[in-house]
Amino acid sequence: MAEVDNKVPAEVRTQFGKGFARRLRVAGQIPAVVYGHGAEVVHVAVPARQVTLLLRKKNAILDLQIDGKSTLALVKDVQKDPVRQIIEHIDLVVVTKGEKVVVNVPLHIVGTQQAGAVLELDAKAVPLLAEATHIPEFIEINIDGKAPGFKVTFADLDLPADATIDGESTRLVVHVHAASAKDSAESGEELAAELADEAAHAEHKAEIHAEQHEAEKAEALADAELSGAAAAAEAAE
Structure with missing residues (x-):
């Protein structure tokens, strides 16, 4: 597999909240925050496909292209949806060449x-x-x-x-x-425990997915109501 370019276009964002983050992800982007070296915290959006491929490598370094400038950043934390494993947010810390981390x-x-x-x-x-x-x-x-x-x-x-x-x-x-005989007994117990955990995990995932589906429906209805109210206000003006 060809190596993925770590030069990542990062667009500064000024909007926040779950609704905006959801729209970003639908558009193929991931919300992220960049901090460190005494600089102000910068909120950005990065391309989901490219960054997801780069994150296959542990401790990935991204060469962020922010407003035409290059900023090296170490991936510090990745937040994922517990069911779908979709990346929801990334924390990035600024680093420099030669710096020890x-x-x-x-x-x-x-x-x-x-x-x-x-x-x-x-x-x-x-x-x-x-x-x-x-x-x-x-x-x-x-x-x-x-x-x-x-x-x-x-x-x-x-x-x-x-x-x-x-x-x-x-x-x-x-x-x-x-x-030893103890190892054999423990192996059998561990296998039984793993099977039980997998069954419980599958059931838990189904419950979370159902709850998340209902929450997304509620958020979508709220967005629709807000859009309708905004449209009505504009028409009244």
Whole structure:
């Protein structure tokens, strides 16, 4: 897949509220806020398709084009609809080249441990102090063929030259141990719990979707009533 251009056109917006945000999303844009470095907070709208593709990468850096000027911004928070997973709002913090930022970088496990051994994942991400424009997409850990007793701490990770651990370097990341009867029993219990959680989650999603549908209908009716009132007022004038 071709790399998506991180130069993002950002249009300054002066309107707010759920109704306006909904109209933006219908028009293929996402409301966002840009802050940091002592500058005033700027409210913008960015293209949904391009930004959604860029956000596939953790800790994405966007090169915002605001009023003809380039502003580098780190994606700090992404708010999504709990049911449809549509991006509703983005928080962006201004960064500069050469600046160090603290970010959580995902850990990727590669390979399979020795047959019969059990892998325990103790951390899913590592806190790094890294240069803003050179944040690694992930840190890889190879556990292929590893036997019981194998372990990796933050200090053992293979990091980029300009990145350092922001935290306790002795923290355990993964370890491999021998399988036991207890592990088998826990695996069965965990599977049953996961199936129950999935069923409950599906039911909850259906309830949220129904509630959201009713709320959207109410908002649409309110918008229509306001539009009608405005039209009547104009006609009276």
